[in-house]
Amino acid sequence: MNESAPLAVELRGITKRFPGVVANRDIELRVRRGEVHAIVGENGAGKSTLMKTLYGMHRPDEGEILLDGRPVTFRSPADAIAAGIGMVHQHFMLADNFTVLENVVLGSEPTRGGRLDRAGARRRIGEISDRYALGLDPDTLVEDLGVGDRQRVEIAKVLYRGATTLILDEPTAVLVPQEVDELFGNLAELKREGLTVIFISHKLDEVRKVADSITVIRRGTTVGVADPRTTTAKQLAELMVGSELPTPATRASTVRDTPVLGLRGVTVATPGGRPAVDDVSLTVHEGEVVGIAGVEGNGQAELVDAIMGLRPLTAGSILLGGEDIVGWSTRRRREEGLGFIPEDRHRQGMLLDAPLWENRILGHQTRRPAAKGAFIDRKGSRADTERIMREYDVRAPGPDTLAVALSGGNQQKLIVGREMSAHPRLLIAAHPTRGVDVGAQSVIWELLKDARAEGMGIVLVSADLDELIGLSDTLHVMLRGALVASLDPASLTPEELGGHMTGARDTTAGAA
Amino acid sequence: MTVLRRIGLALLAPVLAIVVALAISGLVIGLIGENPLTAVQVMFDFGDTPAQQTQAIVVILNRAVPLFLAGLAVSVAFRMGLFNIGVEGQYRLATILAAAAGAAVALPGPLRILLVIVVAMAVGALWAGIVALLKVTRGVSEVISSIMLNFIALGTASFLLTGPLRGSEPGASIVTTADLPESAWLPGLNGVFSVLGLAQPRAELYGFLLVAVLVGVFVSVLIKRTRFGFDLRASGMSPSAATASGIDARGMVIKTMLISGAIAGLIGLPDLLGDQHNYGTEFTSGLGFLGIAVALLGRNSPLGIALGALLFGFLDRAAIPLQFADIPASVVTIIQGTIVLSVVVANQIARRLTRRQAERGNAVAPPTTGDGGTGGGQGPGGGPPPDDGPGSGTGPGISTATGDAGRTDARGRAEA
């Protein structure tokens, strides 16, 4: 390839700030024309923000974007589309009740004398489909298409509008292995036709298979550029995850012998595809923190939902203290000692428009101090809310403050306090310190450790490695719905953890 | 955030809406060449003699009582995020059946009245229960099914009235059910006026006012102070948080609609027991839709609904005096309709403003949900209304596969 040819896409010093956080800092990206370039990084690294900048959804605060050597500014996605950039979103933007043809041409319809030129559109889509081996039938309803096909419709959408540079955002997140192979075949076709592909992912094994060049992003900035042919998976994982892992505080083990939670072959299916949770078995003992590591979207949320009774199991059993609770309602599970710190506290954990003392009641309506018989014990709840605010350091004017007015950290502390106050046998903590400030985070960690010492069993799902390694007694790794490894946090190396999380198998520099 | 400030903000939307509505109506009156101020004067003119004045008060209160009940019925459903448009059909069917039952069954006076009340509540609950059942089992939108059931109820009532339950003579111009005997007439409250030293009005103040107040108190206690009420409100505020907390969504839908229907059944009883003593072709109609208006105006709180009902009653009473002043009585309907529209628009605006302010860190009281601005999905065939989604945080509004996480932390870890 001619090295002096202008880069298809170049980003220089891109910085993007949001209130309270710097999402991208001084990002550098160099993509040559006709190559498949991967951008890898963990969740929270800033990849999606970067892509939105490149696609014109927002403007960077600093830095330049150059296309084919010329600086450009995008005021809206329309500008980016006009410049030949096509974005294939992670969450498809398709109208289910429309056909492939209708979805592809929407907004850029060919017309003939006022009427939609369906024949012309059909022809063009057929050309695109043949040329890039997409295999699309223009008259199928999108609803009837599987995930892989839908993705190809999204690709067709951008190709129809003349994209020469495609950005794919986590394209393999929802695909099964065969579909992934098909996708890579498509990417090879695109490359053969001279198009440039930018590919965002966190799955190192796939990236190494298909990318010509890899840019690694961590904590909002570029940390390195790698050539998959000369870089080992181990080196890549280290770049992604960081070379220092926190050392767990040495503590006497508090793990007791009695199991409090048992999962046996738990499987949760999703319509049309691979099961979200695939035959998961694990045990949590009293006084034990079982951590579940893994990049988001690998089934952790579904597993949590299944344990809480919010999602039905397709197979398997859940044992709480020896009893199979699969038939129990969510309310009963809570009453029998299952506590829940949800991952999305706004959606599942609290009533934003209600005062704190009412949020204290949420999830515990059937017991004191929240309720007295059939009535809500307002006084009792307020008093207990004040206690929680004291003991768990929730900073707010008072129990009558509305939940929406609290910062994320304080909201989370309240939720932790609420759940702990019910003295559950087993606590499910899903991303308990997400979006929480440092101070609140250490408070919550201490609380979890204390609870563990008192015999509570905890299932900790997290993407924060500090948290996982610092708190867990046992660490499982979840990938594509299954538990792929059980590790000892005390003797864990970063490459090992990163490798398992991202599916990188071998540690030798491998051919693509 | 003082209590006073919170009350002030909560009142802001309805007061603003009323002001806007009055302004528009004033404009309309001006257009027809009359003086809007005359209209205001007429509306507030209760008459010259003390007897006329208390009469006006009685008319207003009597009109407000059924409206209050209608608003309560609608508000209970609203609080849960459900739309009970079927109140109209529920109360009409309930009233005719209760009237017929009361006339047919021979019981001592007070028991007869009790029978009427029980039958009315049961029929109302049953009719609303059909809506709930269809929604929970077949996923039929409660909006369409209740509108259809309204017509079916009205048709059935009409059939019953002219057929099996006919009580009046053949050839009579107004058809009614059999009259309730005097022992089943609910006594009025005019004694209150003597006690207060006021003049006696011509009409009787409905005794059912007391029952309505009791129902209002009951609803207030139920919603605010019981576990069930908590579950109901939580389901309306955030269905996802409610389910995660263990609340059974489908059971809630059915129970809520049953309660809403039972209260709706009472709407016709003030007029039935206090004035008409039978159900006929001329029986008060339209209370169902006005009830929706009153519930929206009162923002689903029993106190607000009471005030709203009084306001609408006040406006209704003004219809006849307005006509004497050469101002068409339909101005009243226009005022009422404009109030409804302004209220829901004002509620939406207020909601967005306060959400935005709260996100910036100021604790401001947002309006309660079910105020006409519920998130979409209420269309035909829709399931239970979706919640408003994650509180749109100030961070990068990017959703991961499992939903937004809300706020970002000071350490600089954004959610990407």
Place this chain on the structure above:
Amino acid sequence: MSTATATTATGRGPLTDRLLGGHPQRRVLFLLVGLLVLFSAVRVISGEEALTSSSTFSAALLLAVPLALVALGGLFSERAGVVNIGLEGMMILGTWGAGWAGYQWGWVGALIGGAVFGAAGGLVHAVATVTFGVDHVVSGVAINILAGGVVRFLSELVYTDNPAGGGVTQSPPLASRPPSFSLPVLSSGPDLLGDLEGKHWFLLSDLAGLLRGVTNGVGVLTVLVVLLIPAAYLVLWRTAFGLRLRSCGENPAAADSLGVPVYRLKYTAVVISGALAGLGGVFLVFIATIYREGQTGGRGFIGLAALIFGNWRPGGLAAGAALFGFSDALQLRSRTAVVALLLLVAVLLAGVAVWQATRRKLTQAVLAGAFAAAALVGYLTIDELPEGIVSFTPHLTTLLVLSLASQRLRMPKADGLVYRRGEH
């Protein structure tokens, strides 16, 4: 085409496949022919001539038109994602506008006046729902309340002491009526179809009745409205505008991301729906030759029901409007003939029962059979259905269709969604 021995992949036998397979057009044709045969048979058995007489069909067409217009209005609005419960209110406004413009400027004025008034109602709904994000149903209910008051107020304003006539609840009569025509040889003059109809022959006379009904004294405008239905199909499914409009009702976020002006299209759709509902009101005024308060009688809701019955498609809503219009006409012409419909229902349900039985769906077969028996008993014992019961036939039908076919019905995916850009 399957062979005599093999069953198709869907598990249907060869006969069923012949009847139900193939083009949808062929299916519809078979359905219509089957219905005609059934109606004929029922007429002969019950002796109710009104069932298939030309006067009934003529009235059915007349009554179906306003319903079809309202349903079309609902189609545009809901296909763009805005639920329009306020169609009744917009129809009311349309009737008033037609009456007011009609007595002054004839039927052309009535058309324009009704459409404009209806569109105004639509505009209010659009502002409330699209710009302010008010819940669609709430806004619709508010408009219904407001419309009633507004028309009464306007009548009091304009018609009291008006030399042309009219009063608080009605307008002066229309200055002119829209033109109508009849087919020359077949429906008028020698009236060949009329002769055939009078012979009361099985099937032929019924067909004659149907044809004569829709060609004798038919308003020119009625024909135009009938043509509006395929026109709506062409606009919504065959133009770029229609595709974009429908995308707003299926996935507005996707449409927005592709540069489709979602807010503008929603506005357009809702205003059009108001205008169409207003036109429905105009036709009611044409039938009565004056505006009269309460004229709509809930037809705004029946039109909405026809839309749902028709699965949000123009052909379906036309069938719904025709069905509801027919039952409306029948009960106006002859209440005893409505009872004959029970026999029809009994036969249909019996057929369904047999069909379900062959597919091994025993509970459903038994259920259908039980209802068929009930309908038969009803036919044999009842002389005349009371008016109250008949009045809610369309609504009951809609409720049944909704309950039974909720899964099959496919409303636009984002219908009722309060869309704010950036929040999706």
